[in-house]
Amino acid sequence: MNGFQQWRAKVFLTLKGLWHRMTVGSRVMVVDGDKVLLIRHTYVPGWQFPGGGVSPGETLEFAGARETLEETGYRVIGSMELFGIYHNTSPVTNRDHVAFYVAKNFEKVFDRKADHEISEVAWFDRHALPEKVTPATSQRIDEYFDKQPKRDVWGY
16 A cells, blocks of 8 residues: 555544444453452442453454453463454443453462552452342353353443
8 A cells, every 4th residue: 555545544444433433342351260350440330351442553352451451460371262242232332342352361460459440359259249240241251151142232
C-alpha cells in the first residue's frame, strides 16, 4: 500500500468505527485446578473476571493478559485458550463484544491492593462462588468446567 492508500484506509476505518460505535473487550478466567480468580470493581456490582477494553495496537489476547496483571497482580505466562467471543448486551450498550480467554499458566507478581478501581481480588472454588458473582461469570464457569452449551451473549 502506498502512503495515500494507507491514509485513505485509516480515515475510512476511523469513520466506520465512529459510525458503528463498536467496542471490543477481553476477559480472562485464570484457573488453578477447580479455583478461579475473580475481582470486584468499585464502580459496578458483582464478582467477575479481570479484563477490559482492547486499546489500539493491542491484540485481544495481549489486552486480556495486560488487564489481568493490572487488576489482579497475576501475570499470564504463555498463550491462553480463546474460549469464545460473546456479544455484550448489557444495559449500557449492545455494541460491545467480549473475547473470553482461559489462562492456566501464571505467576503472582505483586499483591493487588484495593484502590479506586478494584476493591477486591480473590480465588474461589468453582463449587463455592461468592453470592454476588455476575451472571456472565457463573455462565462462563459452567460452560468451561461443566461443558454447558455455550451462549453467544455475554449475559450481564
